[in-house]
Amino acid sequence: MIYLPYNIIVLIKQILDIDQMKTNQSTGEPITEGVPMRIENLSKNAIEAAVRIKEKYGGKLTGIIFGGEQSSSAMKEAYAIGVDEGIVIKGYKGKNPSVTARVLSEKIKTLPYDMVILGNQSADTYTGLLPGKLSSLLNVPLLGNAVSIEPGEKEVKVTRVLEDHNVILKGNFPVIISVSQEINEPRLPAVLQIIKAGKREIKMETASVQDSSSIKILSDRAPKSERKKEVYEEPEKAIPVLTRVIKEAML
Amino acid sequence: MRGIVFSDKEDILSQALTFFRQKMEIDAAIYSENPQSSAEFGAKKLFFLQGTGFSDNVSDALLSIIQKENYDFIFITSTALGREVAGIVSDKLGKEIIAEIFDFNIDNSKVKTKRFAWGGKTVAEEESDCRIFTVMPGIVEASKVPEKSEVSQVRMNDSKVSLVQTIPKSSSTVDLEHAGIIVSIGRGIGKKESIDQIMPLVKAVKGELAGSRPVCLDYQWLSEDRQVGLSGRKVKPKLYIALGVSGQIQHIAGMRGSKTVIAINKDKMAPIFEEADYGVVGDLFQIVPMIVKALQQ
Ligand SMILES: Cc1cc2nc3c(=O)[nH]c(=O)nc-3n(C[C@H](O)[C@H](O)[C@H](O)COP(=O)(O)OP(=O)(O)OC[C@H]3O[C@@H](n4cnc5c(N)ncnc54)[C@H](O)[C@@H]3O)c2cc1C
Numbered sequence: 214m215i216y217l218p219y220n221i222i223v224l225i226k227q228i229l230d231i232d233q234m235k236t237n238q239s240t241g242e243p244i245t246e247g248v249p250m251r252i253e254n255l256s257k258n259a260i261e262a263a264v265r266i267k268e269k270y271g272g273k274l275t276g277i278i279f280g281g282e283q284s285s286s287a288m289k290e291a292y293a294i295g296v297d298e299g300i301v302i303k304g305y306k307g308k309n310p311s312v313t314a315r316v317l318s319e320k321i322k323t324l325p326y327d328m329v330i331l332g333n334q335s336a337d338t339y340t341g342l343l344p345g346k347l348s349s350l351l352n353v354p355l356l357g358n359a360v361s362i363e364p365g366e367k368e369v370k371v372t373r374v375l376e377d378h379n380v381i382l383k384g385n386f387p388v389i390i391s392v393s394q395e396i397n398e399p400r401l402p403a404v405l406q407i408i409k410a411g412k413r414e415i416k417m418e419t420a421s422v423q424d425s426s427s428i429k430i431l432s433d434r435a436p437k438s439e440r441k442k443e444v445y446e447e448p449e450k451a452i453p454v455l456t457r458v459i460k461e462a463m464l
Numbered sequence: 465m466r467g468i469v470f471s472d473k474e475d476i477l478s479q480a481l482t483f484f485r486q487k488m489e490i491d492a493a494i495y496s497e498n499p500q501s502s503a504e505f506g507a508k509k510l511f512f513l514q515g516t517g518f519s520d521n522v523s524d525a526l527l528s529i530i531q532k533e534n535y536d537f538i539f540i541t542s543t544a545l546g547r548e549v550a551g552i553v554s555d556k557l558g559k560e561i562i563a564e565i566f567d568f569n570i571d572n573s574k575v576k577t578k579r580f581a582w583g584g585k586t587v588a589e590e591e592s593d594c595r596i597f598t599v600m601p602g603i604v605e606a607s608k609v610p611e612k613s614e615v616s617q618v619r620m621n622d623s624k625v626s627l628v629q630t631i632p633k634s635s636s637t638v639d640l641e642h643a644g645i646i647v648s649i650g651r652g653i654g655k656k657e658s659i660d661q662i663m664p665l666v667k668a669v670k671g672e673l674a675g676s677r678p679v680c681l682d683y684q685w686l687s688e689d690r691q692v693g694l695s696g697r698k699v700k701p702k703l704y705i706a707l708g709v710s711g712q713i714q715h716i717a718g719m720r721g722s723k724t725v726i727a728i729n730k731d732k733m734a735p736i737f738e739e740a741d742y743g744v745v746g747d748l749f750q751i752v753p754m755i756v757k758a759l760q761q
């Protein structure tokens with residue numbers, strides 16, 4: 214195997230743990246207080262993909278989070294998984310993808326890189342706009358929705374998942390690669406690594422952000438569930454009910 | 465008011481056209497291998513993008529159409545390519561964008577849209593001056609109009625990215641959107657071979673088989689077009705039977721429209737029971753044969 218050390222930038226988003234977030238029983242509004250933060254799902258896949266490239270070919274991984282003071286905890290977790298150098302840019306307020314893309318692209322422009330790896334669609338806001346926006350702002354080609362990444366000497370080959378078929382593409386470095394959730398199963402960092410990561414330095418910077426968004430949220434509520442929620446713990450009692458319901462639906 | 469819808473999937477384009485033609489005069493652009501019926505869904509003009517397209521050159525072609533036609537609104541359907549193109553086009557135009565809308569209305573020059581927020585847990589209704597949107601698949605059911613679109617071809621430039629190979633996926637013809645009863649399996653099924661134990665139920669209820677994302681994408685126990693959820697199909701059967709599905713919010717987003725829901729899960733705390741009319745706590749491999757037997761009596 215040839216040894217090709219790559220410079221890789223991984224973009225990591227820190228989000229509220231949406232799996233733990235509840236909504237208010239009567240208003241349906243999200244309850245965000247007290248919900249812990251964690252690394253966003255697809256960002257974990259992106260870190261894992263980058264770490265695997267490093268393990269196989271060598272290289273340096275720089276992680277960037279556009280977040281806040283509290284994002285150092287997410288960066289430490291990223292260190293424990295294999296990120297070498299972390300930059301946290303403070304000032305992330307809203308969810309305006311144009312602002313996020315501008316702040317991240319300005320930072321990326323100051324760093325050397327062969328690949329920028331990020332998620333294709335983040336699990337909380339689900340916009341999926343960042344890969345395209347960064348490609349446009351950096352004027353760097355996008356190899357999107359990857360389920361495999363094979364870097365070579367000057368170029369990288371990526372298997373891209375589309376709705377009806379898959380394609381294998383290649384592009385010359387530098388490139389932006391967005392990954393799909395199926396690309397890998399992100400590892401859990403080992404305890405020893407977490408302890409070590411706790412001592413490592415993180416570069417903290419601040420972005421000045423002006424957000425002139427016209428978007429006003431009129432309401433934000435969980436759709437009402439009007440389900441009966443009849444739950445049986447003894448199958449014998451459930452079967453007659455289920456067969457009645459199934460037979461009705463079959464009419 | 466005039467708008468354009470771009471898509472690389474004909475079926476999703478026809479749904480979006482059916483929806484937006486009621487709101488404004490609408491054109492369409494499609495990048496697809498061999499578009500057959502796109503001209504029949506009410507677009508005034510229809511542009512066929514030709515060549516091998518990736519996010520960069522598809523965006524360039526779309527931008528040239530947008531600049532020439534001077535649209536008030538740009539709608540891009542949410543597919544892998546669509547989202548990338550939307551990112552590029554919104555950046556090039558320097559315009560604010562709202563992603564993944566599933567409703568759209570114009571109210572006194574303001575736009576009102578709806579989208580899922582917090583990973584699908586809530587629906588956010590927003591008011592804005594936005595002019596660019598990505599649109600969720602399945603916004604309405606597609607219906608044809610008698611008049612055909614006026615078709616023109618747009619040749620794309622070369623992409624900076626090159627195509628090495630196309631790998632076909634087995635395309636099946638399941639129509640989950642119109643199924644009356646859906647039996648949906650999750651990771652709780654354990655392995656592909658166990659599907660054999662579910663099939664008697666699928667047959668007995670004359671249903672369609674569907675699955676969660678891990679089942680369809682990660683493990684490929686079922687084909688991808690059977691995936692229900694936020695990034696899969698949005699279904700609305702009379703009866704949805706969830707077997708070994710935990711009921712994560714991204715799954716719920718695809719089956720919320722079901723009339724009645726039955727869930728079987730061995731974990732009493734599984735969130736699927738919050739979205740079920742009838743739930744059974746227990747091992748699906750014991751309960752499913754019991755139901756089949758009872759149905760046969
Ligand atoms: C951006 C994004 C988009 C997504 N889109 C989708 C989507 O479109 N569709 C989708 O489904 N997911 C989607 N997901 C994934 C989603 O978050 C969950 O990971 C997924 O739905 C879980 O699938 P599951 O219920 O099959 O598996 P699990 O969560 O692992 O649940 C398995 C369940 O089976 C039960 N079980 C195990 N054995 C048995 C048994 N013998 N009998 C009875 N019960 C048993 C367990 O108690 C458990 O509750 C998306 C995620 C992200 C981040």
Ligand SMILES: Nc1ncnc2c1ncn2[C@@H]1O[C@H](COP(=O)(O)O)[C@@H](O)[C@H]1O
Nearest residue numbers: 224225279331332334335340341342343
């Ligand atoms: N604030 C952020 N800081 C760093 N990376 C981000 C941020 N927001 C999004 N990303 C990356 O972009 C991917 C896609 O996000 P999005 O386009 O917002 O759906 C995520 O999976 C992350 O890898």
